[in-house]
Amino acid sequence: MRVTVLASGSRGNAALFDDGATCLLVDAGIPLAALRQRIARSGARGPDAVIVTHANGDHHRYAGEVALHFRAPVWVSESSRRMLPLHGAPSVRVFGAREPFRVGTLDVAPLPLPHDAAQVSLRVTGSDGRAAAIATDLGEVPPALEAHLRGCSTVLIESNHDLERLWRGPYSYALKRRVASSQGHLSNEQTAALLRRLDRSVETVVLMHLSETNNLASLALERAAEALADHSARLLAASQDDPCSVASTPPRQLSLF
Numbered sequence: 001m002r003v004t005v006l007a008s009g010s011r012g013n014a015a016l017f018d019d020g021a022t023c024l025l026v027d028a029g030i031p032l033a034a035l036r037q038r039i040a041r042s043g044a045r046g047p048d049a050v051i052v053t054h055a056n057g058d059h060h061r062y063a064g065e066v067a068l069h070f071r072a073p074v075w076v077s078e079s080s081r082r083m084l085p086l087h088g089a090p091s092v093r094v095f096g097a098r099e100p101f102r103v104g105t106l107d108v109a110p111l112p113l114p115h116d117a118a119q120v121s122l123r124v125t126g127s128d129g130r131a132a133a134i135a136t137d138l139g140e141v142p143p144a145l146e147a148h149l150r151g152c153s154t155v156l157i158e159s160n161h162d163l164e165r166l167w168r169g170p171y172s173y174a175l176k177r178r179v180a181s182s183q184g185h186l187s188n189e190q191t192a193a194l195l196r197r198l199d200r201s202v203e204t205v206v207l208m209h210l211s212e213t214n215n216l217a218s219l220a221l222e223r224a225a226e227a228l229a230d231h232s233a234r235l236l237a238a239s240q241d242d243p244c245s246v247a248s249t250p251p252r253q254l255s256l257f
């Protein structure tokens, strides 16, 4: 399974999950031209299907246009469907926020997350049995998330803000409260607490949706590295503008010798 984060942050989100047979785009929050250019730059390929995680513009804004270009169906949860126009999408398919479903060769398991729009984490398992999960835009870690991430080789997890920077920063009081609330975004501290409980199967952790105003990649990485001190996982921070790719190693083959 190869995961490519094309964009991550409040200016737009997009990530590809590709097992070699099916390529799935999770969120289409950057314009088609930028998306195509980043796909080419990262050596990835265009998606066979698009999933929109929730009805916030930085995740769905270009979904219809992108889906039309790649002639790909768009999958959305029942609650998001009511909020999204998805103009241009050749077809729209609806999934239940707790119901696993299949997209080509990929098994997709959603898990509802607490946010100010109905949001889901997605765990994607490829035909090689390798799984990767994405969880962004959550105000707190729901109890079921730890089990949802178990067995994944790649985990993409939000590390949105540094609490001190948020409260000292330029946001209005109302916005600060919203970001820090249980319906907002995860702080570096909240993410670190989850990372401490990660199981050993995780090979790579990618920190996602870093705030350009209230966080620094160096701070988020430092906190996460402390939390993963006894873990062998590789740690990366996704960027708003530069794609990054993670390929999980193939499962161990039985040797005859």
Ligand SMILES: [Zn+2]
Pocket: 009, 010, 013, 056, 058, 059, 137, 209
């Ligand atoms: Zn977002």
